[in-house]
Amino acid sequence: MAASATEGTGPVVRDPETTVVVTGLGVLSPIGTTVETFWRSALEGVVGTGPLDRPDAADFPAALAGQVPGFDAPRGRGDRSARLAVAAAAAAATDAGLDGGPADPYRTGVCLGTLLGNRAGLEPAVTAFHRAAAGGPPVPDRPLAGPAGAPIVDLADVVGRHLGAWGPSLVVATACASGNSALAHAADTIRAGRADVMLAGGVDELSSGVMTMFASLRSLAPDALRPFDRDRAGLVVSEGAAVLVLESAAHAHRRGARVYAELAGWASAADAHHMTAPHPEGRGAVLSMSRALARAGLAPESVDHISAHGTGTPSNDRVEALAIRAVFGAHAPAVTSLKGALGHTQGAASAIEAVACVLALRDGVVPPTAHLDVLDPQCPVDVVRGGARELPVRVAVNNAFGFGGNTACTVFTRPGSTRPGLARPVRTIPAGSTR
Template sequence: MAATAAATAHRRSTAVVVTGLGVLTPIGTTVEGFWDAAVRGVVGTAPLNRPDAADFPARLAGEVSGFDAPRARGDRSLRLASAAVAAAAADAGISRWTGDPYRAGICLGTLLGSRAGLEPAVTGFHRGTDAPAARRSAADLMDAVARERGFLGPGPAVATACASGNSALAHAADTIRAGRADVMIAGGVDELSSGIMMMFASLRSLAPDCLRPFDRGRAGLVVSEGAAALVLESYEHARRRGAHVYAELAGWASASDAHHMTAPHPQGSGARRSMLRALGMAGISPDRVDHVSAHGTGTPSNDRVEAQALREVFGPRTPAVTSLKGALGHTQGAASAIEAVACVLALRDGVIPPTANLVDLDPECDVDVVRGRARETPVRVAVNNAFGFGGNTACTVFTRPGTVTGTVTGTRTGARPGTVTSTAGSPR
């Protein structure tokens, strides 16, 4: 009994919890708007509707529109990141940070930062013509967002291809667990640009009409944009300030395929290892997982390999699997951060969104994919997968508050699925 109590106390002292959410996507620019659309299976990809659409090698994309940027000027990635971080901070009740600024940090994942701001300069250099000076790099983007919030603690930018969002969450959680920060806002951001579309077009990875995760007729991805931010805190810090806790970030891990620059390992080696390591860190056996948010890009190779890895980790009867990319498109470095928000909301509401555009499940992707309509079921443990170019794989594990550690802190009374009441407590 004493040993069990000591182990529980240790887990509480090292627990990392989620206390705030912010998201901007092609299907919604508020947490509840996004979640309502995701649960209904709304598809946000469509023909481009922007002045420079003619410069893009593809006409189909997922655009974020109708959001109030916290600043009038700045590159699009900065505006998206700023809006997501501001929303998460407000949701957590820390918009006005009054604590030690060196104990609060920001970590965002991105493919390259303000890519659309860099491309004209690169193109001009190669053509030997004058072009605007290159604007914000990923590090500049991080610095600008951190200064807006007054967070002067750890502030790295993370770039692990399309696993960047999960990698940022893992780095932020490691920072908190190591005692280098009390609060970290972590997530991901990427904007649309012609360059990223050119890359996927050259790889023949773009879908002609829509992104169909795990479908027999899947033919590629649709490039999209977005941003998401999650406020992470040590359990003790959240408890002291009476914060509402959405979930615990109970486990995280990464692994390298070390196989190919763009193709996944044919046996899903990295995907399998990242899932098993994240679950091992959380102290959760695979049979306790209720939901997997899949990487699910709608490309022939990824979905088949990911499904194989899922069967190897969870057995023939997998947890309920969904891919939000059918609805959102592929939001690049923001993808797994947005999907992390969805995992947290699935835990909160006991609802798993459907996989949009999935009509005919590929027999090679024989896992329990939620399709057609949302599935209402208790969700206690959710796994979030992210796999990127260069063999980057990353996985995060979210649980309901107290599932692993017994930690329970502030609550929001009167909440029902689809709504969130005001945050209790004040910043410290």
């Protein structure tokens, strides 16, 4: 569809001052703590979930989790989430050529999505309180005091102060859709002219509270997260962070920045159906995908790749597949869920998956879905499995759905284009091989 196609009530205008592009990437995940190690692991089908081995593992209601390897921020002090966010943002800023500081700090902002922020810093104190009440050791003085006197901090403010970004600052919490919600808000901020550059993404650390919630809903997998698999039985809770540097195309051009991709469309919708279950017809998911494509000025048949929410729970995957079929009809984009490899990184999930979408556009390859052995007949979509798939990705859709009916979708395209003709045939790369 041409760039002049309509979106709702008005035309889609490609103005360099309001076109939003991606110029920097930063990620810390259970399968890699740099962009390239993360991407290589994703393409090879490396799995980053396994036995929970942290010192306080006994306080968690599950033995399996996804942990960021080699990340030395202390656990249980309340600042692990903040340090994950700062590390991802600093890497993205460096990648974007902003490591010397933004040209105009008051026109550079931060927007981060999170499920519970660094609330996990309170959990050791709460656990100690309950143990003391049951006759255990007494609670130490000032049990809620973190390294700076309190464990709860504004994650966006911490990142902004670290990088010298004094523009718009916001933390958004739309459950597991938070990463995409943050990207959408940041893009709106740029389009509205309130900022030239936004560092946007998501972060969450492991939390016994989140695990307890999923355990109470009987949503935790006994062995592995199996997206779209016939035998899927639940999710594995994980942690991570990802930040993308977004800026107007005009600003990127003026400073000579490399552009990875365009954030061409974004939208959100509410199921208004149930606190934890998706609408059985996936109405919120359908609206988010349709509206995001309309904002981008793209027809469904122009989409090459969908990064699915794909949590491995019986209801989510079936409903998401139904929604994809409702939007795309006979057209079958290559679908993948990174959660089979990453686990569910909560509010960081769709931010990490956005990084993967951008890299799929860059390299023309879609990663496989780990732990998918037998595709569920109730999920009739083209899920990539068995190895990465080479194909000319021109348009990638990133889905994120959360409790409370929160749904959010982002659409990424190659810079300055919608959908050129296919340049090379599709090819599957066996897992573990080298491209």
